[in-house]
Amino acid sequence: MTAPLPSLRARVTPPDAVSPAPTHGHPPLIEVDRLSLYYGAARALHDISFAVPERLVTAFIGPSGCGKSTLLRCFNRMNDLIDNVRLEGTVRIGGEDIYARDIDVIELRKRVGMVFQRSNPFPKTIFDNIAYALRLQGLRRKSEIADIVEQSLHQAALWEEVKDRLHASALGLSGGQQQRLCIARAIAIKPDILLMDEPASALDPLATAKIEDLILDLKQQFTIVIVTHNMQQAARISDATAFFYLGELIEHDATSKIFTNPARKQTEDYVTGRFG
Amino acid sequence: MLVGATNSSLAQEYREIIPPEDFARVPPDRLRQYLGLTRQQFEQMDEETLKDLMSLRIEAKAQMPDDPDAELNTTEWRYLLGPHQWTGYDRPAYIWQPVSQIHKYNLLPLFIGSLKTTFVALLFAVPLAIAAALYVSQLAHPRAREWLKPGIELLSGIPSVVLGFFALIVMASFFQALFGYPSRLNAFVAGLALGLAVIPVVFSIAEDALTSVPRSYTEAALALGSTRWQAAWQIVLPAALPGVFAATVLGFGRAIGETMIVLMASGNASIVSWNLFDSTRTLTATIAAELAETVVGGHHYRVLFLLGALLFAVTFVANLVGDLVIHRLKGRLEGRR
Structure with missing residues (x-):
């Protein structure tokens, strides 16, 4: 377990296993139990245990290299693509061990969508970007595809801006629009969980505000896990926040508590900007 | 264009014949052109050699096939690209035979x-x-x-x-x-x-x-x-x-x-x-x-x-x-x- 940390306050922190999730009555959807991850010999994640509640926004914060993106990529097994990655412990989604031998990774990724740090629309038309995701699902009916494309663009608050140029290349969109297109693409296939890896870090404040509004809308439907460097962003949009440092989960609690009354000294130092 | 200046017609080449006996009567420059020699080559040859060359041309003319195709300049575009019914063929054909007596150059x-x-x-x-x-x-x-x-x-x-x-x-x-x-x-x-x-x-x-x-x-x-x-x-x-x-x-x-x-x-x-x-x-x-x-x-x-x-x-x-x-x-x- 985590080494005892010096704390200014004499608060006793929950010491063990799954930290008490700030669930607001929401059942846990992702359960991480004693997860460690190694790149070759280097350990990137150290014995992490916690749970992500359903239909809430959970934010991962922490300085660069603390393992928050690595952990996020454990949830849809994107780390499988990297050589020499070794995992210990379990990750359960909806009670199912996603690293079990018989798990279908392709099906898993359809259930756990992902939005990347840098927007990465395909070099296809706006329409085809989303239609491609639908065709991967086995959808063939043109009218059905067109309906879902429109619906997803509405949901991603992009429809009004692109409805007249659906068949123009997606690479002609602005950065913020591209990122919203990526979100539309991810939600078009109706995943249970949406993973967002610093989705707004490359965008200007206006585009960032749009993405944040969008995330607040989307949490009605999806369980969202977002990695962010921006503390204000985490405070604005998340219900629960997990603070990571050097591959360890330092604290996981309701966002309001993390930002106003953290249990650990390190958390307080980080959220107040004293380090990191 | 690239081949425009050439004429591969045999008949054309042997149309004019200057017998060796006329050697003295033809101006040297004219004779040089007739034999297709460069100035330098021409100057190096003595009278005997030149006369031999002139007789060779008469022999070549005698061996020229009795063929209407010998009249043709086969390097014209229509022979380079189009079909032609050569003597002995029963229909027009595209033939590349550059070293036959009639030079056929169809590309x-x-x-x-x-x-x-x-x-x-x-x-x-x-x-x-x-x-x-x-x-x-x-x-x-x-x-x-x-x-x-x-x-x-x-x-x-x-x-x-x-x-x-x-x-x-x-x-x-x-x-x-x-x-x-x-x-x-x-x-x-x-x-x-x-x-x-x-x-x-x-x-x-x-x-x-x-x-x-x-x-x-x-x-x-x-x-x-x-x-x-x-x-x-x-x-x-x-x-x-x-x-x-x-x-x-x-x-x-x-x-x-x-x-x-x-x-x-x-x-x-x-x-x-x-x-x-x-x-x-x-x-x-x-x-x-x-x-x-x-x-x-x-x-x-x-x-x-x-x-x-x-x-x-x-x-x-x-x-x-x-x-x-x-x-x-x-x-x-x-x-x-």
């Missing part, structure tokens, strides 16, 4: 020969090379990639004469036993051997193009639940299409310009036939085989030069069109159109 059989072998080569090599590039760049384990890529690229280091020899000795017999066609050396065998030379060219460029597609596209596709194969085929390959197309154009250039393989393995029969299993003769092989035997500056020499110029024009146009297509594809991918 069509050679063009067809070049196109046939190139077509077979590309049909064989391009899909194989692109599939290999897709596998090596997208699907293969990095360790397999480390030796596969240089391994395939090393193929381009094989001298084409070795490939030609291999085609001539091994492939020709193998495919004749397999398909049982009559001509052992033909466009098909030459095309396959040519394909072996084209594969590393296409592979190398296509692989670079596929590898330079941003990794984020693959990640996005995989995160949407595509298989690695789907991501490679449906996302990465379309994104790399300009580069893959450029690889194909380069492969075409290599195939149509390659000489030694087709010289050795195509059978070198200049016949007009679209059958891939007939022997054939290409532009390049013709130049290689005949140029050394021609009179420098003569009509045969000039026609071979024309072949070279046409070869250049074909590859130039292919590259130009290829470049335009690549720009269009790129523009479409980048959302500029």
Whole structure:
């Protein structure tokens, strides 16, 4: 377990296993139990245990290299693509061990969508970007595809801006629009969980505000896990926040508590900007 | 144009005859032109030699075939490109027989020969090379990639004469036993051997193009639940299409310009036939085989030069069109159109 940390306050922190999730009555959807991850010999994640509640926004914060993106990529097994990655412990989604031998990774990724740090629309038309995701699902009916494309663009608050140029290349969109297109693409296939890896870090404040509004809308439907460097962003949009440092989960609690009354000294130092 | 100043007509050449007895009466300059000598050559010859040359011309005229075709200048465009019913033929035909008495210089059989072998080569090599590039760049384990890529690229280091020899000795017999066609050396065998030379060219460029597609596209596709194969085929390959197309154009250039393989393995029969299993003769092989035997500056020499110029024009146009297509594809991918 985590080494005892010096704390200014004499608060006793929950010491063990799954930290008490700030669930607001929401059942846990992702359960991480004693997860460690190694790149070759280097350990990137150290014995992490916690749970992500359903239909809430959970934010991962922490300085660069603390393992928050690595952990996020454990949830849809994107780390499988990297050589020499070794995992210990379990990750359960909806009670199912996603690293079990018989798990279908392709099906898993359809259930756990992902939005990347840098927007990465395909070099296809706006329409085809989303239609491609639908065709991967086995959808063939043109009218059905067109309906879902429109619906997803509405949901991603992009429809009004692109409805007249659906068949123009997606690479002609602005950065913020591209990122919203990526979100539309991810939600078009109706995943249970949406993973967002610093989705707004490359965008200007206006585009960032749009993405944040969008995330607040989307949490009605999806369980969202977002990695962010921006503390204000985490405070604005998340219900629960997990603070990571050097591959360890330092604290996981309701966002309001993390930002106003953290249990650990390190958390307080980080959220107040004293380090990191 | 390139051959316009030449006249290969035998009748024209021997129309005028100056008998040796008239040697003294003809002005020296006139005589020099008549015998087709340079000034220097003319000055080095004594009277006896010149008179011998004059008699030789009379003999040559006597041996001139009694053929109306001897009147024709066969280097005119209509004989170079169109069919002509030569004496002894029952219908108009495209004939390349530059060393027969009547010099027949029809270019069509050679063009067809070049196109046939190139077509077979590309049909064989391009899909194989692109599939290999897709596998090596997208699907293969990095360790397999480390030796596969240089391994395939090393193929381009094989001298084409070795490939030609291999085609001539091994492939020709193998495919004749397999398909049982009559001509052992033909466009098909030459095309396959040519394909072996084209594969590393296409592979190398296509692989670079596929590898330079941003990794984020693959990640996005995989995160949407595509298989690695789907991501490679449906996302990465379309994104790399300009580069893959450029690889194909380069492969075409290599195939149509390659000489030694087709010289050795195509059978070198200049016949007009679209059958891939007939022997054939290409532009390049013709130049290689005949140029050394021609009179420098003569009509045969000039026609071979024309072949070279046409070869250049074909590859130039292919590259130009290829470049335009690549720009269009790129523009479409980048959302500029």
